[in-house]
Amino acid sequence: MSAVIAMRGVGLTYPGPPPVAALHPVDLTVEQGQYVTVVGPSGSGKSTFLNVAGLLDRPTEGVFELDDIDVGGLRERERTALRGARIGFVFQSFHLLAFRTATENVALAQLYSGVPRAVRLAAARAALERVGLAHRADALPATMSGGERQRVAIARALVHRPSLLLCDEPTGNLDTTTAHAVLELLDNLHSDGMTLIVITHDPNVAIRGQRTVTIRDGHLYE
Known part of the structure; x- marks a missing residue:
């Protein structure tokens, strides 16, 4: 299997003054199809790790490869294009547009891809069917449960x-029963071959992964 993520000595220090090492040098490889959970207390560096892994922030040291592409030398436009093509993000707050249907919200992810609208909508409906929501394709977010919105x-x-599917506290706004259903969906996606990294503070979420890494004070442990 090839590596989706390969980090060698990747770290991020904010210049200050004084300089703040938000993420100390990390060595981490995530193979295709793996399910990795990342845990740690508030302020431990989980968000910094997510931002680096998701190409939202540039590391200040080390080598980071995504799908065998060294992202260090890419211009910002190239990083944005790579992020849009290779990484899917799921956040605790669903970030859905209130006056757009489920299909339209999903289709917006491809708005700047150059794909015709009809093709975008068909892909959106297929994605909704994959997560078990084909019957809610025309529903507005306000009429959906928290689990449906997620x-x-x-x-x-x-x-x-x-x-790569990169999830930040994906069950943080959900009750126990709904959270379990969303976690089962992630399990199913993993079974289908999806590579997942799930950031969480919840041990019940963390145990779902094949591997769990811990971040504490900007240091990563496995």
């Missing part, structure tokens, strides 16, 4: 067939 968000992350 499934729409997951469908939006999947619609462009990314290499």
Whole structure:
């Protein structure tokens, strides 16, 4: 299997003054199809790790490869294009547009891809079917449960067939029963071959992964 993520000595220090090492040098490889959970207390560096792994922030040291592409030398436009093509994001707050249907919310992920609208909508409906929400394709977010809204968000992350699904506290706004259903969906996606990294503070979420890494004070342990 090839590595989706390969980090060698990747770290991020904010210049200050004084300089703040938000993420100390990390060595981490995530193979295609793996399910990795990342845990740690508040302020431990989880968000910094997510931003670096998701190409939202540039590391200040080390080598980071995504799908065997060294992202260090890429211009910002190239990083944005790579992020849009290879990474799907799922957040605790669903970030759905209130006056757009489920299908339209999912289709928006491909708005700047150059794909015709009809093709975008067809892909959105297929993604909704994949997460078990084909019957809610025309529903507005206000008429959906929290679990349904998170499934729409997951469908939006999947619609462009990314290499990596990067989830930040995906069950943080859900009750126990609904959270369990969303975690089962992530399990199913993993079974289908999706590579997942899930950031969480919840041990019940962390145990779902094949591997768990811990971040504490900007240091990563496995």
